[in-house]
Amino acid sequence: MEKLRKQPSTKGPAELFTGDVWFDVICRGEEPSRMRVNTVRFAPCARTAWHAHAVGQTLHVTEGVGLVQSRGGQIVVMRPGDTVHTPPGEWHWHGAAPDHFMTHLAMWEGPGEGSETEWGEHVTDEEYLASKSLLD
Template identity: 80%
Template sequence: MEVLQKRPSSKGPSEWFTGDVWFDVIYAGNEPSRMRVNLVRFAPGSRTAWHRHAVGQTLHVTEGIGLVQSRGGEIVVMRPGDTVHTPPGEWHWHGAAPDHFMAHLAMWEGPAEPGVPETEWGDHVTDAEYNAPA
């Protein structure tokens, strides 16, 4: 058994996020584990850019109210206790509702193939996309 050292909280980079976002790396597995877990905290109105994961991603909302959308799909409201899975390669974004903070656990795996990026980042979600009816 190994007790992992706590890393400091990190501000979400502006290339990946709109608004005020902070995350804590809970676990970043070493081979043979490829598991990744982050606790991500979003201020009201903040969100990720469009992105996709090579092996998919699962979100589990721990507090607040959030939004998630897959490219071409409808915006879905997320509440504490909700778990949402995005399949491998599906473009999506997620973040806080306009008037609520939101925190979630983000869980994904790194790909088994060497050189394949875990996450591919795209354009920022526009205000028009974010404010579309849920």
């Protein structure tokens, strides 16, 4: 058994996130494992850009209120204890609700070869604010 060394918290880069997002790497598996786990903390209104994972992604909310949407789908509200899975190649975004912080565990696998995540454009304010009616 090996105790993993704790890495410092990392600010989510503006190219990939809107607003203040911080993450901690919990697990970055070494071959043959390709498991990835991050704790991700979103300030109110903060969110990812549109993206897709080669092998899918699972989110588990630990605190706050979050939002997730697959391209062309409905915005889904996430609360502590909720777990959401996006299948391989499905374009989606996720982040905090407008008036709440949100923390989730993000879990995904890297593919044997190629990119783990494909990143797209930022989620527009109009797309994001479509969630307001869900929270009223």
